[in-house]
Amino acid sequence: MTLIDNLLTLYKVDRQVRSLRSRVESAQIYLKVQNREMDSITLERTENEVQTKQRKANIANIETEMGSVDTRIDYLREELKKAVNDKQYSALLAEVNTIKELRKSFEEEILIEMTSVEELELAAADISQRADEREKVEQVAENELKVRKSEIAEQLAELETERSTAAAVIPEEALNEFDSLADDYDGEAMAAIEIIDLKRKEYSCTACSLRLPLESVTSMFGIKDNFVSCVSCDRILYLEAESREAIAPTEK
Ligand SMILES: [Zn+2]
Numbered sequence: 001m002t003l004i005d006n007l008l009t010l011y012k013v014d015r016q017v018r019s020l021r022s023r024v025e026s027a028q029i030y031l032k033v034q035n036r037e038m039d040s041i042t043l044e045r046t047e048n049e050v051q052t053k054q055r056k057a058n059i060a061n062i063e064t065e066m067g068s069v070d071t072r073i074d075y076l077r078e079e080l081k082k083a084v085n086d087k088q089y090s091a092l093l094a095e096v097n098t099i100k101e102l103r104k105s106f107e108e109e110i111l112i113e114m115t116s117v118e119e120l121e122l123a124a125a126d127i128s129q130r131a132d133e134r135e136k137v138e139q140v141a142e143n144e145l146k147v148r149k150s151e152i153a154e155q156l157a158e159l160e161t162e163r164s165t166a167a168a169v170i171p172e173e174a175l176n177e178f179d180s181l182a183d184d185y186d187g188e189a190m191a192a193i194e195i196i197d198l199k200r201k202e203y204s205c206t207a208c209s210l211r212l213p214l215e216s217v218t219s220m221f222g223i224k225d226n227f228v229s230c231v232s233c234d235r236i237l238y239l240e241a242e243s244r245e246a247i248a249p250t251e252k
Contacts (some may be wrong), residue, residue: 002224003170004238007178010166011190011236014178017159018187020152027148031141038138041131048127052120059113066106072099174227181235191235193217195243208233217247 076096083089167175181189191207193216203212210232219228220239228237239247 001169003174004220004223004227004236006166006169007174007190007227007236008238010163010170010175010178011182013159013163013166014182014189015187017156017163018182020156020159024145024148024152027141027145031138031145034134034138034141038131038134041127041134045124045127045131048120048124052117052124055113055117055120059110059117062106062110062113066103066110069099069103069106073103171225178236185233185235189236190238191230191233192240193220193237193243195246198246205230205233205235205237207235212237221248 073096076092076099080089080092080096083092170178178189185207188207191205193212194204194206196202196204196211201214201217203214203217204210205212208230210230213231216228216231216237217239220237229235230237
């Protein structure tokens with residue numbers, strides 16, 4: 001087995017490990033999104049509750065003040081009956097009118113506060129509905145994650161052992177290069193060489209499509225303990241058996 005053969009074995013199992021893990025990762029990401037949505041709904045609910053409480057407290061305050069106003073009006077009306085002269089009567093009447101205006105402004109304020117409370121209560125109902133819906137989605141996402149984790153657990157353990165075995169026969173330097181490429185390219189650490197035109201000796205990298213210098217291809221033959229990288233994307237190059245056979249007669 002050449003280094004390239006060993007790398008290809010690792011490449012295949014590494015991709016399987018990554019694809020299995022990504023099935024769990026996507027479920028984890030989905031659950032996180034749901035959790036964040038739920039957090040924002042909870043925040044909305046807290047703000048709504050604070051505002052509703054504030055508005056209701058405002059209403060209670062205004063009602064207390066209106067109570068005092070009414071008591072004062074009743075008192076003034078009694079005083080009006082007892083008025084002994086025009087001047088006194090006019091003064092009392094003027095105060096009654098002023099205080100009535102004040103009462104009116106309180107009524108208007110209460111109306112505004114009550115409208116706000118109604119709006120806040122409507123919003124609260126909407127928040128509750130969204131929270132219920134989101135909770136269901138969250139539950140589904142949690143279950144999905146559990147299922148996926150258990151589904152892959154056994155297979156992943158097997159593949160990880162297989163991956164370790166495949167990695168064990170590869171020299172450290174080559175392995176580091178492979179791992180770093182695999183991380184950068186989401187598992188696509190290697191790329192096959194494509195024959196564009198055999199006669200004209202034109203070849204390209206299947207991953208990045210770049211035309212490869214002839215030297216990259218010819219040096220693929222006869223090497224055992226080394227590998228060739230794509231000059232553009234750096235991926236480790238390999239030849240499919242068919243391509244190898246097709247190219248070999250011209251390169252021998
Ligand atoms: Zn490339």
